[in-house]
Amino acid sequence: MSTSFLQSPPFLTTKKFTTSKTVDPKHLRRSLRPINSLNSPKTPNPTTSNNVQNLLTTLTKLLWSKTLPPQLLISTVRSVWTTTWLIMMSQLAPSDPTGSYSRPTSQFRANVNQLSRHNLTTLHLYVGLPCPWAHRTLIVRALKGLEQVIPVSVASPGVDGLWVFDGVMGTDDNANGCRTLKEVYKLRKDGYDGRSTAPMLWDVEKKEVVCNESYDIIQLLNSGFNKLADNPGLDLEPPSLKGRIEEWNRVIYPYVNNGVYRCGFAQTQEAYDAAVSDLFGTLDTLDDHLESSRYLCGDLLTIADVCLFTTLIRFDLVYNVMFKCTKKKIVEYTNLHAYMRDIYQIPKVAETCNLKAMMDGYYNYLFPLNPGNIRPIMPSGCEHEALFRPHNRESLSSADENLHATIC
Template sequence: MGYVSPGREYTRDSRYLTTRITADGREGLPVEAGRYRLVVSRACPWASRAVIVRRLLGLEEALPMAVAGPTHDDRSWTFDLDPGGRDPVLGIERLQEAYLARDPGYDRGVTVPAVVDVPTGRVVTNDFARITLDMSTEWTAYHRAGAPDLYPRALRPEIDAVNEVVYEEVNNGVYRAGFAGSQEAYASAYERLFARLDLLGERLAASRYLVGDTITEADVRLFTTLVRFDAVYHGHFKCNRRKLSESPVLWAYARDLFQTPGFGDTVDFEHIKRHYFLVHDDINPTGIVPAGPDLSNWLVPHRRETLGGRPFGDGTPPAPVRPEEAVPPDHNPLPSRPHTLR
């Protein structure tokens, strides 16, 4: 399964299924508790955004979640974590089946996150950027009491602008470096990535969060790349000017979010490593999964509270993770270690 095109820079296929689920059904299908199933992999940074936002907003009951295994082949993500290798609700072995149920001639990427309409078994959308925004703006009837406003109306232009730059130069930037097909393409991606990380570090030196004084969608989107940086991108994708843990401001910022309920408690480092080092066999042909890095430093105090800010604004932290959705203790330092959340 190849990801690198020799002699060329990496270009992401962004042809997504953009049907929306809205409160009034005006752009596709209506919001309806229990009707849809959010399919994710904890390995995938794009899917991890949806896992975090769903948890912060308290949508567990309204939008049930299926977790695919950390690896896939050129056909699809699979439900190999479930008994019998089938999702217990959708009854399918591969996410590809839900895509083909919508379009038998579907020839694009079978990606996560994906929202599946349970009654028909068809994928509704895999537009990862829109899915989380709609969770914030269209699923409000099912938000928990105390849910934070992750996409406040007054800050949306600034959030959108930050998100666009972070996507182009950081979220997707690590992939442009890792999947570069030439030295020139790699060098360009590498320089753009670290130039932007430097600027983000400067921005966050004086501000606890990216936009405003509370956690927003912008922080969620940056976090899912930062949390994978030392474990995967530094070595596997050759983003090795320095580790995240060698960048004082960004490292403290990432730890602050990791130690905030709804962020770190969704992260499965074992799934992350297995996905990248096993699936990208043209980059890592031996299939060896690294034993490290040591994860205990994610719990070192971050001291970011001295910058002020209120993580959840006027809201409250989410309740503890449901047992059936908890990350195994040996895949994450949080469940088995005491820590202070601020």
């Protein structure tokens, strides 16, 4: 879907960063159930289903009769589908001349310093639960204790590729009462007819898009609302770690966050081979690094960890199968999987992870990659109970008390 997953944030040294603090995992674990904003699916109309089945049966008999040999049918369908797929992919996932996915840039960027001078009480956040870029904003909003400060409207992926407010996988539009996120964008004074992506920060008073770049938004949530936040002491981007955070983001964004999309949206074998090599080479490097470092930058959770986590939590659920990232699963990486569980178990994080919505958002709506809309069963290692298994990563950290004080 053209607007569901195409939002992005802006070589790696192996030097280890440590501090002199400690972490107690007992303080990080909390038996939270994931949020579930999904309504029960509608029961199919049996009459409609029978009519469709009868039509398919009649059509099948016609196509496979002697007037159209099976060989011609197969070649015709294959040719038509390939052409149609290329047309859809050119809109969903534009590529460069080599067939490599070329992610469009965000149209509404914002300077964090300018955002922090904005009237923060008029902001409204639009997100979609399947989207990893939007998920970042939900995590930082929760960790900073901004749930009562920044209202959220949750859009569902629609069958036409737009974000819609239909209550199936989210909420109504609580700020503008619109039917789609595209309609919200069009409410701008100057109008707008471009890509209507989530997450998006909206100014309710000015009727204006403030920002639709996920990384800008999480930086603002981290530092711009401290006077209003329930947890102002938590800093996910401390000045002392800013350089290391930027180093990690220069690796994680192109090769992991966007890397899974480069695999799934590749339109040539060469483009796929290059993307999958970059992806798993980086995952190997991350797994090695995390063998001796609790988080990416040492003892403290940072924005870089949040950005990596939202891809990891979707990897075995979706990307491994649907995006052909099949070389290894995250559960096969000892350190990466434990690291993912460690973050999942931080209070409030699991509440932002709607695992079923993640799967539905890709398998049921990303039509060009899954025409049958069949959703595979959830891997056992991705279930909530499995993600709460002990991770034992506290032994790598000396910042227990400080981490507990700032996150809880």
